Amino acid sequence: MVTHLVSAVDSYSLSDAAVELQCRLETPGAATTDDDRTVPVRIRFYAPDVFRFEMLSTPENPTACSPISYDIDAVRRPVSLSATESDGTLRVETTALSLRIGLEEWAFEVRADGDRLLRERRDDRTAKGERRTQPLRFVEEEVNRWPLRVTETGTAFGLGPDERVFGLGEKFTDLDKRGRVIESWVTQPNGTETEFAHKNVPLYLSTRGYGLLADTARKTTFDFGASSSGTIDLRVEGDALRFFFFTGDRLKELLRRYTALTGRPHRPERWTFGVWMSRLSYQSRDELESVAETLREREIPCDVLHVDPYWMDIETICDLAWDEDAFPDPEAMIESLADRGFKLSLWEYPYVRVDSPLFEEFADRGYLVEDGTGSPYVLSRLSVDDRGGIVDFTDPDAREWWAERHRELAESGVDVFKLDFGEYLPRDAVLSNGKTGAAMRNRYPRLYYETVQDALRAAGRERPTLWVRSGWIGDQVFPIHWGGDPDTTFEAMAANLRGGLSLGLSGYPFWATDIGGFRGEPTPELYVRWAQWGLLGTSHARFHGTTPREPWHFGEDAEAIVRDYAKERYRLLPYLYSYAERAARTGLPVMRPLVLEFEDDPAARAIDTQYLLGEELLIAPILRPG
Template identity: 40%
Template sequence: MKFTDGNWLLQPGVKANYPAEVFEAQAQNGELELYVPTRHIRHRGDTLEGPVLTVRVSSPMQDVLRVRVSHFEGLHPRTPDFPIFESSDVPEIHLDEDFATVTSGQLTARIHRKNYSLEFVAGGEVITRSPSRGTGYIRSDQHGTFVHEQLTLGVGENVYGLGERFTSFVKNGQNVEVWNRDGGTGSDQAYKNVPFYLTNKGYGVFVRQPEQVSFEVATEKVSRVQFSVAGESLEYYVIYGPTPKEILQKYTTLTGKPALPPAWSFGLWLTTSFTTSYDENTVNSFLDGMQERNLPLSVFHFDCFWMKAFRWCDFEWDSEVFPDPEGMLDRLHGRGLKVCVWINPYIAQRSSLFREAAEKGYLLKRKDGSVWQWDLWQPGMGIVDFTNPAACEWFAGHMKRLSKMGVDSFKTDFGERIPTEDVQWFDGSDPQRMHNFYPYLYNKVVFEALQEETGEAALFARSATAGCQQFPVHWGGDCDSTFESMAESLRGGLSLTLSGFGYWSHDIGGFEGMPPAELYKRWTAFGLMSSHSRLHGSTSYRVPWLFDEESVDVLRHFSYLKNRLMPYLFQQAVHTHQTGIPMMRAMLLEFPEDPACHMLDRQYMLGDSLLVAPVFSKDNLAEYYVPEGTWTDLFTGLPVEGGRWVREQYGFLSMPLLVKPGSLLVTGSTEARAEYDYGEDAVITIYQLRDGETARVTVPTLSGEVDYTLTVTRVGDAYQVQQSGNLRPYELKVAGQSGPVKVLPASEVVVL
């Protein structure tokens, strides 16, 4: 929230206190502790009143500095906290008369002692700082106390991230409330709020506060980012990159790397849709229709009404509609399909589980000990209290039971509407902090239950916060069936992947409404060139023959393409799991030195090598930017010169899909499914490799291990090739060149 009224005044009823000087400083156990009065101490009489702030600076890992500002410290500890993964590195701390410094790796916090300010220095330059009146302790007559920090923005500095936000991609000029809400994709509300941002100037900031955090991004002060929380303390981390990729690598080392989803999850998912009428015959009609039209499918999803109305969630199949669920699941598996079912963490009063959960204390309670209930979404529903270990075990038990029955995945819907008034959590957690943190506990329980039961896990999760990237996959939520909503969905996805999330999906065709055929076809191409791909709607089905015959052709064309690309895509997924660098990347992430890429939100890189620019218009016109170099159109094989904007029209069986120069792109031998032996009869194509340049590519196994690695160096008009790992046959090609590739005889094969 804003505390000032312009440059000189404060809001009515607001009193602000700012650090004036460092009165005492001491270093112990790898932490610098500063005692900071909010007025200058001229004589002993000035020490008699406060407020006085305590500022602690430490380091959880190299190139990351933690700052904690607190006023009253005698309060009960507030939980939960975002889990972080700390190293044993100890920072260097130095004190002299004028400065106190803490150095971790390449990053230094420098505190001016006489007139308090805090600078973050890397490479000999100040990358950001908390200037005079940047840190503040606020008393508001209406709203209580707050602690805020303000970090400066330089000329041309852009702010990105803060979760899956559907507003403008660059966050400058926005007031962002980090507070999970079920608001669809068309407003400034978000399902996935993450108090982390990065900038194009080499650093990121993680505010380790699970409660509501208010960000004023170049609004309260247009040259600063302000973030504030209610209460008596504030903790944040500055993460030095300097590149955006390095920032995300370090942030996800701190908060958790994305797990590796199983290979089958990257294939096409088809659902029943939400309120449509369906039974096993309906499901079979969809599957038969897909098979008859040679449309490959990996996963079939049953949405809410696999359970009886008013009984969500009792985790029991509606016997009137599905009289033989075990047999049905066996039959679906016999078709080569995986099965996903919808769940949420709410137990309706009509559910057979409600009484059991209430009696055993598995549901969130009011302060008087009664079950917290309301009628929004499901009549009389209670909320599972995942702070109770017994409730977690109980909930996980139902997941494992369904898994034994044949369910392979869960769509973990909801988790945003978590109350904060008149509630008592089992472990005494602070209600404000639990609101955003709840989806972390919810998705962790389901993800780990699947892993324990099957050895692999893939969710389709909607709500999230910091750290939830460890439990993929996440999808964008309820979008409209319009081109505008298609574009806002992509903005949200790119913001999320710049917030530490590795994999992302969306509802192909839009969730609300019936998409026109032209939108369905364009969204199909976009959806199948995303990390994960799902056909899903609200009141209408999403099988392609309901739109027109060309929609069938488009779905087949791009499904086949994605499956052929799976050796490349799955290796990119492995890289995401290992590094935290997302599969779907904002252009800024891959080309930080190109200022033209800093604002782009209608195109992205899918892994290292593929540029994807969905078509967002009825007139078939695509407008996109190509970075420097000679790229190659994947469909036509023609070169595309970069360093410029391109405006072209595309038919529905095409889209801007370019291969980056210097790439080795691996394609597979199978187009009928996503999960197969990626090393068998692979085709490796060389794209615009310059003389003397070397490229390397790894072909993965289905477990994410290395099958073999190919290293190619161009020497004149020939290529030196080295293979390491398993000795597997492959076909080597050069893009735009017919005939055999000239391979130098000095090439080696190294078998491990």
């Protein structure tokens, strides 16, 4: 590996709202430390307190542009830029910010009202003078025993003694990420006890009053003082380092700015805020209708029934076709459920089993992600023991096939789809758009969701409801997200809650838990404790797991408690709905960590097992037995 550091500015130019610098390089450890190349660094302002920083290590690349779309107009305000040069420092100033850039020796810092908000660290060294972290840089590796290619870019910023950082997506450990290494990479966490997550957002919000968003679709790693207690290290795969920087007096303002830039969700339909009942899985029409009848007989409020994979022939998934042996006359069933006040949700995943006749059809048409040889990329253990291929949503024809099936199902009366999975795109996969899995992994869920959302809109749904698991920058625009798949333990329940609160601090305002836990069978006590906060303390409430989750399976006492809490949720629906409307307008979450409302209270920064629903209701779940 060869690391190249930006060392000085060779030349610069200014426009009305941007500064472009051509920067010299040094290569520590090389026989000749100076590199005769220069790389461009561009800083463009969209508002006096919003700018985008970009360093391109291979500027010759004609596709050197951001892979993410942003609503720049939502944050754009007039910018008056001035620049002065003195003592080897270039000062670039707006009415809100002052950037100080070292010319003879590279340096970069951002100030507001005289306070330093952000400073690149070049002085983080051991007592022996060795660098602990590397400042603005890119890294090359040798390939085929001689040529070099760029593998990552990065930089390092100071981390203040009392600075706290929040965000990064649905992370299941402490809300404050200081002292942790966080990997932003859509993946399968297999539970809720690690930093791995389905929903990752390369964004952090600092108590110093700024937010930083890594503008990338590639794997990104943040080290918040874990390797060196006074340094934030940022590493991004690929040859471009881009980030947005924006300020705000409060965390709430930072969230508003971020969601204005990346998008806000529509307010979900009113019925989505009721109770959802599910398990893995109802396997027949008789079983589903029996549950519907029992819910009404026992006066347990419920608006949505969800059917996991067995609405299809399990051997041919995911062909999006009813198994009419198990669910005969589905349209009549849907009508019957609707007459009793139930909406219907159906499961899917973006894979096709090799046993399905659809696999051969999709392979022939080129609708599956390929392995680099022109063949479908076949994976085992896609869910449990199934083998199959990955639908290629960059292929317009594949996308249209998938959309047409959803239009048909929606027109037959299906109300919502649970879009499961989407995290398994291999790094070396090749998609129809010519990009690899390494470039598309974090964006794949969005293509999946867009396909279905657009199909529902085409079927006449003004505010399409999706129930989705994975996400990246901006994917909060596809409500509703849920935090799967926690184990049936008190520890997993607490971790799941932390994940939901962390996600709310990352721009996702709507979230639900698997009430009762997903894997295994909860004890009656755990089931009740989970239901209490799951019903009264989330934007959306769904019972779900690998064993039955209907209240009557846990004894009369548990059933009575859950019934009371479910009814209380329905009394709270106007309150929930009002905060859902605010969420759609502002990007602020319905579930609010205490630090969001009490930012000046140092104790609130460390509390991640109590929170507010909206601004008025404090939720304090019981997260231990006894």
